[in-house]
Amino acid sequence: MIKVALAGQPNCGKSTIFNLISGIKQHIANYPGVTVEKKSGVFSHKETKIEVVDLPGTYSFSSYSLEERVAKEFILDENPDVIVNIVDASNIKRNLYLTFQLLEIGKPVVVVLNMMDVAKRRGMEINVERIASMLSCPVVAASGAKGEGKEAIVEAILQAKNAPYNEFKINYEELEPTIKEVEALLEEDTLQVSKRWVAIKALEGDSVILEKISHLNTTIKEKRLAFHNTHDKDAESFLAALRYDSADVIYHQSVSEKQLGKKTVTDVADSIVLNRWLSFPILFLIIFLIYQSSIVYGYKLTDYTWPILAAFKNFIIAISPAPDFTQVPMITDFAIWMVNSANALLNYIPIFLILFALIAILEDVGYMPRMAFILDRIFKKFGLHGQSTLPLVLGGAFVGGCAVPGVMATKGIADERARMATILSVPYMNCLAKVPFYTLLLGAFFEAQMALMMFFISTVTLFIALIVARLLTSTVLKTRETSPFVMELPPYHLPTLKGVVFRAIERVWMYIKKVGTIVLAVAIVLFAMLELPGLSKEQASSYEQRSQALLDAFYQQTANTSYGERLNTREHVAELLNVYDDYRARRMIATPDQAEKIDATFEANHPFYFTFVRPPADNAEARAINRHLRNLSRDRRGILQEIKNTKIENSLLGHIGRSLEPITQFAGFDWKINVAFLSSFAARESAVATLGSIYENNAADNLRAEEAMAQNSGYTPLHAAAIIIFMILTPPCIATMIVVKLQTGSYRWMLFAIFFPITLGLIVSSVLFTLGNQFGWSGVEAFALFYGLVVAITLFVGSLPQKRINWSGGLVKINLNQEEK
């Protein structure tokens, strides 16, 4: 087996080459302990197994960024046989900077000149043999996007594995004596790489290498200092300068450009896309299109995928133990709960497929860094990054979105502090699933001012997210690194269909795999918190009595019919009800054609019961029983709902809700609201239902949930305003928190993302509610005040200066096509 490490700078087409040579059998994991993706693939060539590991894209091979550390640690710890260095042929000079460092490692290196087609189009003539002889390593010309070069690359890998390593040396002039001294010190060292490379890296102050040779750290420190004192130069910048010079030498000896000075397509496109007046409209158009296609059309697609999930749920219900009238086995409850939790997440898949495909296209095209470039000026003021745009939009910047894809989209943000700030502020955006909740409260308490309130709610969220981002970046995230990178605007590329589809599916699969496992764990804990300790003995027997009364009434209603004898035991009636409910659940998601099939299946499986589920027109008795059955089913559902509410009241979560009352009373929340909030966080679709059922008085009247709430709760619009503000500030759902865990890589940040907003929400709504009571504000007045305050704070905070740690420069646009004067 040959172990191959694939290294290259960002935008060199590394993933295309990776896909080209390793085929579809890929494995994605994380590098141990960090959230950097590790892709690997195994394939066979001429009976030799070859494993390819895709290292993260890095500009150099120092330890400035997490990616660089990870890449270097892989080389040191996993000892690959061959390093394949992908080089953007249209950008040779800059790419060689990394190549030199790879050649020095002391492992066989194969250089792949990728994007030869692009170079050719630009009028560059590259002398591949000349480069090979100057670097003294094999050089292969390829074009990943066109699928050219696979054979040659694989051949070169096989040969490189067996060929002796040709030492590659750059003459580091004044530093050479020091390098030799350090090398001599390493005599006893067992690192499986070139000693010269270790010496050079150590002199550069590379933290990964220094960790490996910690016994020499003081000596090396002295040598670095000595070099600095003698030559008045830092070793690292001295080395960098020599590498750039060497790259320049190779470039001039092997490349000739014919169209120098001519405007490239990229230049022309950039003059439009980055135009002072056009950049924002174009950006908004693109964001709008992404939003429209992924969130809006994605949701439309779920209309087609949802029945599959519903069928899955029906299947699970069918194989779980059947309920005995109002006695539902806990295992059945549990199974349904788990399926609901899983389905809630799986329902996002169509949205993610579209979203990830579009993001892959934008990445391939090269628009992502340009977007960041355009918006960075504004976001910088709030500690965010230009690249925060997309996550915030997906989270619901326009009209309502979803925090789950929003948080997922933070992955590409290079600036660590801004990435964390984005992850933690996206959940404040306007989540679509919160909207029914707002509608309920607005309908109950603000019917006249609904439009105004909706406008407030929709727009206040972005301001809040910005303030929170700024707050976090100047406090808890203050010491987080901001990356010392220069924004690169690579030439535009045409995306390949294969690459886009590949990456979209790959990311969705990862989402399913990771979120799936965590969500199931969290769902189990929540189930226990909602379910235990369950009903008390008295409550259980009281419900049982009511159930029995319903059954007795049903027996009586059917006693005088010719079916009476077969419908007078609990067992039979329970079974009949289960068939009836199952039938209705299936009919609900069926198209007219499927409906007929369902009828036929049920009739075949339950010929006797089906008579009452769907009574024949000429059978008056069956019709009457059907009517009674319908009522019985309704009453049963009523009791089940009551049992559920009682269980919630008794549950751990219910107790937490009660115990929070002393604190939440300042915001005007009683324990019922607390429980509704707590359980809605567990399963958001129940938010409205929980509140509705808590405030329902009796089954008899036909009040809407809104009306019932307005009449029965004793709340004022001020209460409602406080509740809405709290809802705006609280995290949308468990799924969001789980992706927060995924993206931050820690449960502590997840807990922070849960409790910080809740505390903030509680404080804000308490202050508003208490002051509002004091001064007799109406709900709308209180909310308008809140809105005004938030906008004012945003403007104020935005005007404060904020500095970026480790990064003194602003954004610099490097025009890659004109770097050779």
Next chain:
Amino acid sequence: MKKVIVASLLAASSLLAHSALMSCFDNGDGTVTCEGGFSDGSSASGTNFFVRQGGNVLITGRMDQHSEFTFKKPEGAFEAVFDAGEGHQVVIQGKDIAQ
């Protein structure tokens, strides 16, 4: 301008993260019961429901707490409409409601 923003926000607010569902059954006693719901399991309780014939709305009301609405079956062709807002209407033809 402001009106446009408010209007578009309102339109968007009905763009919920689920799709509306409804099934209707003829009870055989001259009444029809329609049950509404949403794909994510949300209750349809309180959602608008009406029955129309030609251009006339014959019966109008809201889904009860069990997400159901029962009405007297009109003579002739009719449509039962579950109206959960823009883009979330489910229409079932009277003739498709099985006995």
